[in-house]
Amino acid sequence: MGENRKIILPRLVTSKLLHRQQLHGHGSISEVSSVVDETLGKRPLTGPNDTLIYRVFASTWNVGGFAPSDDLDLEDWLDSRDNFYDIYVLGFQEIVPLNARNVLGPKKSCISTKWNSLIAEALNKNRIIEGENLHEATTNNSPMESSVQGEYFSCIRSKQMVGIFTSVWVRSSLKPFIHHLDVSCIGSGIMGCLGNKGSVSIRFMLQETSFCFVCCHLASGGKEGDVMLRNLDAADILARTRFPSGATQKLPEKxxxxxxxxxxxxxxxxxxxxxxxxxxxxxxxxxxxxxENDQLLFEFSRGRHFEGWQEGSITFSPTYKYHPNSDQYYWCFDGARGEKKRAPAWCDRILWLGKGLKQVQYETCNYRLSDHRPVRAVFHADCDVSEGTQK
Known part of the structure; x- marks a missing residue:
């Protein structure tokens, strides 16, 4: 017999219903519930365990080696003007150009620091801490101990591997319930090990539920056979990524x-x-x-790769390859003689896996910094909570 559980929202969810979407699953189509869950607002049943529902914002953006300007406004991308999420997971690719100096040389951390500063400014705009700008105090990985009026966001972990950069932000009242925060990097680029391609993964426990966020940059190319290289990259990342197993409690390692x-x-x-x-x-x-001819959806349908993974219905334009600072695709412009004008494609994607994770939004965002458009998704994540730790 199943346990009785009560469902709680940590914050008020917006009353605006998002449209229902279809999902591409492994060989099947399923439907996602709207933003307001059917169980919300009902009288909870008593029981030993509770479930909190958190709102998770996740986005990927290949910025093409372009450094952000000092006045780049990220509020539209992060949807921080109109909505309030519990967790932000932001994955970048090519935050530095993928040349030999950057692949083999020392990491340019100043670029990732600048991105984190802009993220902090967007998430904490108009929030003041002891007379100082809040975003200047929230870009460190360590907890911030100063007093703040209301909620704020801080970065609990960020990690850069060459051009791949992952940054995770949470609201202030959530931080005490996050533990076993770890990172794992896998290089799968040149010689199968360098970091021009690969992944940066960040995992943590929130309450009693384990989360893992994997930011990838897989093998490029449009030639026959390149799709197999991408499949191998993905399989390699899933196989080689390891996290500490834990000394006092069993933790997921893969x-x-x-x-x-x-x-x-x-x-x-x-x-x-x-x-x-x-x-x-x-x-x-x-x-x-x-x-119908998208390579990733074809891999889903074959069932040999990405078994069990899901992706939201794609209703937006191909995310690549745009001419920088333009809404036109690259092939619409006259280029240098002999320059290959790549056809558009949905290169930038967000997949998910796991019980209790529901996607309620999947879309692109119109930032023209690079030849890619950022893609973002919003999830409702059910999280198990031990008795007495509700927040």
């Missing part, structure tokens, strides 16, 4: 051992059509035919 997993990044899967046909379909916004 990505797939966690209760809830989100994998995001420039996965680099392309459209398996001739470039001229792809461009023609993009011009007419015929997403249905393009998606």
């Amino acid at each position: 990505i797939l051992d966690h209760d809830q997993v989100v994998l995001l990044g420039d996965l680099n899967y392309r459209i398996s059509l001739e470039e001229a046909e792809t461009r023609s379909l993009v011009k007419t916004k015929n997403w249905a035919i393009l998606l």
Whole structure:
């Protein structure tokens, strides 16, 4: 017999209903519930365990080696003007150019620090701490001990490996309930080990539920056979990533051992059509035919890779390859002689796995910094809570 559980929201969820979406699962189609869960507002049953529902914002962005300007406003990307999420997980690719100096040389941490500063400014805009700008005090990995009026956000962990950068932010009242925070980096680029491609994964326990967020940059290329390299990269990341098992309690060691997993990044899967046909379909916004030939969805349907993973319905334009500072795809412009004009594709994706994780939003965002558009998703995450630790 199942346990009685009561469902609690840590914060008020917006009353605005988001449209229902379909999900691409492993060989099946399932439907996601709207933002307001059916169980919310009902009288809870008594029992030894409770479940909190947290709102998780996750986004991936390949910034093409471009450093952000000092006045880059990230509020639209982070949806921080109109909504309030409990956790933000932000994955970047190519925060530095992927040249030999950056791949083999010392890490340029000043770039990641600048991104974190801009994120803090967007999440904590107009919040003041002891007469100082709050974003200046929330970009460190260590907890902030100063008093604040109301909620604020701080970075609990960020990690850079060459161009891959993952940054996790949480609201202040949530931090005491996060523990066993760990990071694992896997290089799968040049010689199968360098960090120009690969993953940066961050995991933690929130209350009694384990989360793992995996930011990837997989093998590029549109030639025949390149899709297999991407599949191998993904399998390698899942196999080689390891976290500490824990000394006083059993903790998940591998990505797939966690209760809830989100994998995001420039996965680099392309459209398996001739470039001229792809461009023609993009011009007419015929997403249905393009998606029928999307390499990643084809891998889902074959069932040999990404077993059990899900992805939200794609209703947005291909995220690559744009001309920087433009809404036009790269192939619309005259380039240098002999320069390859890559056909558009949905390179940037967000996948998830695990019981109690529900996606309620999946979309792109119109930032023109690079040749990729950022992609973002919102999840409702059920989280087990021990008796007496509700917050």
